[in-house]
Amino acid sequence: MTNWPAVSIPRTDLSLPSLRIKTTSGTFNSVLSEKPFRMYVCGITPYDATHLGHAATYLTFDLINRYLQLAGQKVDFVENITDIDDPLFERAKRDNQSWEELGDSQIALFESDMAALRVLPPKDYVAVTNAMSSIIFAIEKLVADGFTYELSGSIYFRIAQYLPHLTIRVDDAVRIFAERGGDPAAPGKENRLDPIVWVGNKDDEPGWSSKMGFGRPGWHVECSVIALENLIGKDYLQGGNQGPFAIDLQGGGSDLIFPHHFMTAAIAQALTGIEFASAYVHAGMVGLDGKKMSKSKGNLVLVSTLIKAGNDPMVIRHALLSEGYSADRMWLEETLLTSQARVARIRSALARIEVAPTEKVIQEIAANIADNLDTPKGLQTLDNWAIKTESGEIGGSVGELSRFIDAALGLAL
């Protein structure tokens, strides 16, 4: 897959505090390692790109990526594109458009939005359609190893042995599973929560040949395979995987906690024999008018629309970083207006020759980010510096500060 243009991170020689992030089950503390940090982030299904909820999610992992790299850690970052998925086909059918055309147009839009927002591109940006032979091979192995069963021409993964890892009540899981694409009520399933890994060909949907017949993969297994193949290597199926975990971090929006990340992890574990991710980090949802932003509710605010209307992408980035990443939040028009004023103020301070001291400001912003990505506090620290500069304090280095906020916050001001 083509990738969006690389963004260079200005070099700094700072010694940064360890990054501490809340995960679904505890806390992640970064430790510098010779080995690359392996981060997999679930990408878009290309039919409603790129709304502010997407943007907020990808900025969250961009902050982690930037911070670790600034601290001297090599990061292998992989992201997928779910271009084989029910919602994409349904949308294409409804709009009387080919799913390929719809997908391509939305992927192009997503890439240009990510580039405008200065999100560092992944090492591997993999569309499911480009990973099909690997995905099919992996599903065939699951079948051969007895992890699956056939039902009405489709193949289901047996989830029962992984259910002790479930952190929610089974009844809640069944309800959420149904809401998010699962089929708990399908007659004949061994367990209501078994996810589909191979969908027997339906109607005029796209399909591929495999030992399971003509069909297409289910959603969860796509991510398991793309993550493993690109972060461990093509021989991940050969055994001998070094545990305890296959990858360091899996990320996405909080709507992916269950079932997607749960199922992805279970399937990956069946494929490798080791646990999948050491840490799971999730970004909160962005809503509008009191409701979650989604195409079905017709309340999407798209990054491309905001940019087309003349908004500076750095102001959009600032606005998204001005609230914490993990809690659900509402997008308000004032959010953007406030950020416009704040960015203008910082820019005008950065344009001065004499500025307030910067060394401690840089350390403080780094500490803010290291503290569970507390960008609201980091941006407040920056405002305080601008105010001091306006009041005539001197002794700082504009170059060092602007390089640092570009590198760590992705704000090129």
Ligand code: ZN
């Ligand atoms: Zn995924």
